[in-house]
Amino acid sequence: MLKTRIMALSTRVLKCDPSSIRFPSAAAMPIISSPDTMRALEAAAHELVHNLQPVAFPTETVYGLGALALNVSATERIFSIKGRPADNPLIVHVSSFPMLHTLLPKDYVAPPAYTALMKHFWPGALTLLFPRDPAIVPALITAHQPTVAIRMPSHPVARALIAVADAPLAAPSANSSGKPSPTRAEHVRRDLDGKVGLILDGGACGVGLESTVVDGLHADGDIRVLRPGGITVEAIERVLREELGSSERIPQVLVHRRDYRDAAMEAAPTTPGMKYRHYSPAVPVYLLYTSSPPPVGSETLDADVFFASLRATGDAKPVKIGILAPNDSTLGTCDLPADGLDWTRFLLGPTAEPSVTAHLLFDGLLTLEQQGVDLILIEEVQEEQEGLAVMNRVKKAAGECRWIRFNKSG
Numbered sequence: 001m002l003k004t005r006i007m008a009l010s011t012r013v014l015k016c017d018p019s020s021i022r023f024p025s026a027a028a029m030p031i032i033s034s035p036d037t038m039r040a041l042e043a044a045a046h047e048l049v050h051n052l053q054p055v056a057f058p059t060e061t062v063y064g065l066g067a068l069a070l071n072v073s074a075t076e077r078i079f080s081i082k083g084r085p086a087d088n089p090l091i092v093h094v095s096s097f098p099m100l101h102t103l104l105p106k107d108y109v110a111p112p113a114y115t116a117l118m119k120h121f122w123p124g125a126l127t128l129l130f131p132r133d134p135a136i137v138p139a140l141i142t143a144h145q146p147t148v149a150i151r152m153p154s155h156p157v158a159r160a161l162i163a164v165a166d167a168p169l170a171a172p173s174a175n176s177s178g179k180p181s182p183t184r185a186e187h188v189r190r191d192l193d194g195k196v197g198l199i200l201d202g203g204a205c206g207v208g209l210e211s212t213v214v215d216g217l218h219a220d221g222d223i224r225v226l227r228p229g230g231i232t233v234e235a236i237e238r239v240l241r242e243e244l245g246s247s248e249r250i251p252q253v254l255v256h257r258r259d260y261r262d263a264a265m266e267a268a269p270t271t272p273g274m275k276y277r278h279y280s281p282a283v284p285v286y287l288l289y290t291s292s293p294p295p296v297g298s299e300t301l302d303a304d305v306f307f308a309s310l311r312a313t314g315d316a317k318p319v320k321i322g323i324l325a326p327n328d329s330t331l332g333t334c335d336l337p338a339d340g341l342d343w344t345r346f347l348l349g350p351t352a353e354p355s356v357t358a359h360l361l362f363d364g365l366l367t368l369e370q371q372g373v374d375l376i377l378i379e380e381v382q383e384e385q386e387g388l389a390v391m392n393r394v395k396k397a398a399g400e401c402r403w404i405r406f407n408k409s410g
Contacts, residue, residue: 009197013185014040016058016202021156028096030160040200041157045165047198054078056174056188058202059093060155061125061210061230062181062362063188064171065196066093069103072138075170079140081195084177088272089143090170091127091211092150095162100150103168105133113216113223113251116243117236123154125211125230129270141170145270151211157202172272173210174199180279180365180397183208187366208359209389212236213271222252224260226271228389230358255388279362279397281369283322285376287398290330292380294403303406304337310375311340318342322368324361325379326351330406332379344373354387361390365397 020034032038044055052074054067065081067074069092079086094100108131110118117126132148142148150168153159162169173181174188174196182188185201192199212229214236216222223240225233237253244250254260294300312319320342325332327347336343346364349356368376378394381387395401 009194011189011193011196011199012043013189013199013201014043016040016157016200018058018156018202021160023156023159028098029163030156032160037157041161041164044161044198044200048074048161048165048169049167051197052077053197054081055161056185056192056196056199057158057161057171058155058185058200058205059153059158059171060205061153061207062183062205063174063185063199064093064158064169065174065192066161066169066171068165069093069141069168069170070136070138072140075138075140078170078172081192082172082175082177084172086140087143087268088177089145089149089269090141090172091213091272092137092141092148093158093162093169093171094150094152095159096152099162099168100152103130103133103136103148103150105131111216111221112244112247113221113240116239117214117216119243120239121231121235123152123159125151125154125207127151127211127213127227127229127271129213129215129217129226131217143269145268147215147217147270149213149271155202155205157200161200178278178280180281180362180369181210182366183359183362187363190366190370204363206359208362209386209393210272212389215270216251221249222254225253225255226265228255228392230386230389232385233388234385258383258388279365279393280399281365281376281397283369283373283375284400285365285378285398287380287394287401288331288377289380289401289403290406292403298403300403300405303334303404306402306404307337307341319375320344320371320373322346322371322373322376323379324348324364324368324376326357326381329379329381331377334406344368344371348381351381354381354385354390357381358386358390361393 016037017034020037047053129147137148183205207230210229212231213227215224323345348360
């Protein structure tokens with residue numbers, strides 16, 4: 001791990017009004033109608049450019065901890081503040097296509113699939129892998145990998161900050177390494193108070209999960225989704241069909257761990273979120289499967305038996321249990337036993353709207369942790385649309401998995 005010293009800072013939180021920021025078509029610089037928002041952005045840009053200090057800011061996915069991507073001293077501070085392993089690469093954020101081109105090799109030509117995806121999803125929650133030019137992008141950013149992950153955020157505050165700073169920003173999530181990603185400024189303040197000098201508060205993040213990371217650099221032309229996220233696999237497939245339908249071959253979209261494995265990449269990742277345990281609060285997390293069959297060798301427990309195993313023994317206080325589940329799911333609607341157990345539900349929206357579940361997941365984990373629960377139970381969701389990204393995060397957050405069944409009376 002990098003050993004840059006962290007000085008105790010007085011953390012300021014400055015409000016930004018996203019509705020006061022707009023980017024005219026094809027413009028690299030935004031028009032900002034709010035003087036307070038402009039002053040906040042200028043203060044943040046000063047921290048980034050002149051003091052080389054990281055700044056926390058909202059994106060449409062989660063809050064990011066940004067620093068100048070092309071300055072090693074600045075990006076080292078990200079690793080130190082987060083306690084992030086040096087072999088976990090960072091995503092670079094740009095505000096415009098001209099800024100993107102300053103990062104790429106001069107002779108690089110994007111494949112047709114990338115052109116199609118950028119047309120539809122940039123700005124937005126899609127990260128693409130590009131060849132790294134060692135003369136431009138520091139090895140620290142990519143963990144010495146030959147590719148660099150880049151995206152153009154759609155959140156007005158994020159994009160405006162990058163434009164005002166006039167520099168690409170490396171920005172992982174603004175949290176201590178391994179914890180749930182923050183989706184509100186108060187989440188960042190609670191975790192990194194005194195470690196980061198400035199937080200831009202632009203309200204709650206709209207997506208709530210990190211970006212989808214895509215690798216389209218293989219010779220076969222197929223698209224590999226290294227990390228599912230804010231852009232669904234179904235949406236990527238639809239765009240490729242629409243834009244490349246007249247070509248000889250439409251690329252397949254392959255999801256890591258679902259459709260293929262790559263042991264070498266898992267050992268030396270090209271993108272964040274692949275190697276280390278992530279998204280875990282300070283209390284144990286159980287993933288409960290209530291409809292999927294168990295794998296060979298695993299048993300399905302009756303719900304009452306499982307709940308009984310969680311009870312305190314003797315004269316101990318009731319165990320405080322947090323539940324994360326869709327509003328209309330089995331765990332979200334069932335009667336819960338009160339003897340020795342104290343329940344708190346945080347509902348994640350209807351099962352038919354996985355985008356709502358994605359939006360609320362990290363907020364739910366952090367809220368239940370703050371409310372002092374002893375453990376958290378998360379119910380499975382279908383791995384379709386945003387549900388694929390939800391389950392990707394839940395599986396990494398959970399220390400244990402259980403398969404349970406409910407009797408007819410609930």
